Amino acid sequence: KGRIFSGVQPTHTLHLGNYLGAVRNWVRMQKEYECIFCVVDMHAITVFQDPAELTKNTREVTAAFMASGIDVSHSIIFAQSQNRVHAQLAWILNCVARVGWLNRMTQFKEKAGKDRENASVGLYTYPVLMAADILGYQATHVPVGEDQKQHLELARDIAQKFNTDFGSDLLVPPNPVIGGPAARVMSLRDGAKKMSKSDPSDYSRINMTDDADTIALKLRKAKTDPEALPGPEVLDEKGQVKAEEDAKRPEAYNLLAIYAALSDKELAQVITETAGKEFSAFKRDLTDLAVSVLGPIGGEMKRLLDHPAEVDAVLKAGAEKARAISEPILKKIENAVGFLSA
Ligand code: TYM
Numbered sequence: 001k002g003r004i005f006s007g008v009q010p011t012h013t014l015h016l017g018n019y020l021g022a023v024r025n026w027v028r029m030q031k032e033y034e035c036i037f038c039v040v041d042m043h044a045i046t047v048f049q050d051p052a053e054l055t056k057n058t059r060e061v062t063a064a065f066m067a068s069g070i071d072v073s074h075s076i077i078f079a080q081s082q083n084r085v086h087a088q089l090a091w092i093l094n095c096v097a098r099v100g101w102l103n104r105m106t107q108f109k110e111k112a113g114k115d116r117e118n119a120s121v122g123l124y125t126y127p128v129l130m131a132a133d134i135l136g137y138q139a140t141h142v143p144v145g146e147d148q149k150q151h152l153e154l155a156r157d158i159a160q161k162f163n164t165d166f167g168s169d170l171l172v173p174p175n176p177v178i179g180g181p182a183a184r185v186m187s188l189r190d191g192a193k194k195m196s197k198s199d200p201s202d203y204s205r206i207n208m209t210d211d212a213d214t215i216a217l218k219l220r221k222a223k224t225d226p227e228a229l230p231g232p233e234v235l236d237e238k239g240q241v242k243a244e245e246d247a248k249r250p251e252a253y254n255l256l257a258i259y260a261a262l263s264d265k266e267l268a269q270v271i272t273e274t275a276g277k278e279f280s281a282f283k284r285d286l287t288d289l290a291v292s293v294l295g296p297i298g299g300e301m302k303r304l305l306d307h308p309a310e311v312d313a314v315l316k317a318g319a320e321k322a323r324a325i326s327e328p329i330l331k332k333i334e335n336a337v338g339f340l341s342a
Helices: 016-029 052-069 085-094 099-103 108-113 121-135 148-167 212-221 243-248 250-263 267-274 281-307 309-339
Strands: 003-008 034-039 076-079 141-143 176-177
Touching: 003 016, 003 121, 016 034, 016 052, 016 141, 016 250, 016 281, 034 052, 034 309, 052 076, 052 281, 052 309, 076 121, 076 309, 085 121, 085 309, 099 121, 099 148, 108 121, 108 148, 121 148, 121 267, 141 148, 148 176, 148 309, 243 250, 250 281, 281 309
Parallel strands: 003 034, 003 141, 034 076, 141 176
Antiparallel strands: none
């Protein structure tokens, strides 16, 4: 049995990409693994956040975890800033990671944009804090969407260098768990961009709190092309969509992948079943499916958010358990570095 750590930034309401790429997979894995799920508020402030909004979003992400089916009698949910170990270990790891490694991080380049001189230092060292999140619990598996792959490779590199430098085996290189049809959900408006919390257009994403009418409207407006749905001829022998086909109709394959993930089917099966269908009819089916999955979750989130004390109590109890696991690990790491104990 292994230990899972994963996290979500409380920067915006969660969207379908976060749900299908991450949270839903966590719900399934919690039976097999010891799980720690973190609302990463310290990562969120690498880009300025209004304080009241940050508090609200931290509760909202917690409520989304719970409403999606994370069982807090079994799994741990807490906010990153509620456990000082993350910040303390991040400092040590900042001294292990190399500037050249961070310079290769594509997410920093995307987020910092053209005005790189003006990005926060925290945004630059963001992946080191993420490594601390994982390594501070000796987590063995990290279920995430595809966009986090490079950060996880960095966490492995940091763990290996620390172990070599200090002759230790305290840092456990984590295994990424990435897969399924929704490891990379794309924007509803542009099949070349991933669905993202930071996209200025709300029509680019489906939020977990969207009501049935909003979901229907967003899917009706979702970009597609005039052709009917493709058939099995677009699949290769492994049942994957051939790359040249995907490049021709990225928006169409994105909606098909969302359908597959929501209905728990393989993409190849969905393509075979919907071959030749008109997009308008398919979009109606997809709307019904999305509403049937997200509706109950959104409803339970609203109930929880009407009871913030309940949500805060979950975080507080989770933080206590998180500290109990990570503090002894940090002590050993500090000892390996040569720090005297306090
Ligand atoms: P964040 O908050 O951007 O996203 C949370 C999770 O959702 C996944 N995801 C997606 N999956 C599929 N399609 C998409 N369009 C999509 N957009 C987001 C992300 O891959 C992620 O799994 N750095 C992380 C948070 C983090 C973390 C960690 C994760 C901090 N520390 C330690 C794992 C372990 C992030 O910004 O995720």
